[in-house]
Amino acid sequence: MSLSTKPLANVTVIELARVLACPFADMILAELGATVIKIEQPGSGDETRSFEPPVGDESAYFFACNRGKQSVTANLKTDAGRRIVRELAASADIVIENFPVGTLARYGLDHTALRAANDQLIYVSCTGFGQTGPYAKRKGYDTVFQAMGGLMSLTGERGGGPVKPGLPIADLTSGMWIAIGLLSALNGRTLTGKGCHIDFSMLDGQVSLLTLAAGRYFALNEVPPRLGTEHPGRVPSATFACSDGAYVHITCSDQHWLPLCTLLKLDALASDPLLATNAGRVEHRERVMQTLTQAIAGWTRRELCDACDAVGVPAGPINDVAEVLADPHVRARGMVGAFEHPTVGSFGALPLPFKFDGFDDPQIQRPPLLGEHTDQVLRERLGYDAQHIAALRRDGAI
Missing domain, CATH: 3.40.50.10540 (Crotonobetainyl-coa:carnitine coa-transferase; domain 1)
Structure with missing residues (x-):
């Protein structure tokens, strides 16, 4: 045996x-x-x-x-x-x-x-x-x-x-x-x-x-607020609604910011030096999120995910359980x-x-x-x- x-x-x-x-x-x-x-x-x-x-x-x-x-x-x-x-x-x-x-x-x-x-x-x-x-x-x-x-x-x-x-x-x-x-x-x-x-x-x-939430409290004496799908220390990192009623989650570091702006044809954001770093985008969160939300609303989920993949921007669809279990990669x-x-x-x-x-x-x-x-x-x-x-x-x- x-x-x-x-x-x-x-x-x-x-x-x-x-x-x-x-x-x-x-x-x-x-x-x-x-x-x-x-x-x-x-x-x-x-x-x-x-x-x-x-x-x-x-x-x-x-x-x-x-x-x-x-x-x-x-x-x-x-x-x-x-x-x-x-x-x-x-x-x-x-x-x-x-x-x-x-x-x-x-x-x-x-x-x-x-x-x-x-x-x-x-x-x-x-x-x-x-x-x-x-x-x-x-x-x-x-x-x-x-x-x-x-x-x-x-x-x-x-x-x-x-x-x-x-x-x-x-x-x-x-x-x-x-x-x-x-x-x-x-x-x-x-x-x-x-x-x-x-x-x-x-x-x-x-x-x-609690890890990162506790870290923010230890560093900033900040009690983190509820932000939905947004990240307290990174912008953009959030879920966006698409034209077909579906959702996509996008998370960008600095190296992804310009490719995302180019993809969405947001030249004003791309050229703004205040937004070139994550710290600046966190400071101007409301403006960035409002502009991205409006731009993404015209895309379907599939179109946006495929386009983000093509330029190396981390993004993924919000899948329900049935979609996860049918996903070809998961399978x-x-x-x-x-x-x-x-x-x-x-x-x-x-x-x-x-x-x-x-x-x-x-x-x-x-x-x-x-x-x-x-x-x-x-x-x-x-x-x-x-x-x-x-x-x-x-x-x-x-």
């Missing part, structure tokens, strides 16, 4: 998590080769299994963030269910959980308890506000963290109210932060031979993303695929965006049925026999 060349083929993850951030992190690890064992409540499982939109008796929401995992049911309210988790964690590399602060300590499944039996274990606690601090006991969801972390304050049209992005950015970026932390800890373990506990706060993750890069599901059949999916030279590229895998791997995992990993498994099921532990 040939060895797998997936980069995380030697890693085992126990997922004590649900909904989106942690499952998304674990799906990344799973399709990079890790064995991810998702612990779910018997009978119901991860609540996202019932989220909209439905696909037969399954959920497209669950499908989007749970591919490539093994599903094991274990009732953590029973001694036998908790014992299953402890025994699995004793030989695992990673445990990831997103229970409220203190919950798993009451079950004897916190990082102190599990790492006492496996000092190489990397244990991630993902909560809304972290294990410490005045908000540690507070509840929150993606949009709460977007609001409290500043993202919504930056998003929206000029003079308008705050707007949430069209995707659960706090959840998705938290999943990426968690994956980064886990991969760092795995490498750290090779240096020390020891595992660790990672305390990750989703609010912390959003604060870290050529293999970014639209599918998996075969035992009850749903073929269902579309987006692969991880990595192209490796030296490892196998990540492959789209299917999400598990609830409890699909319970018997297999208990038998092969823990050595339970059929009678033991049947008794656990009869007692409601699995």
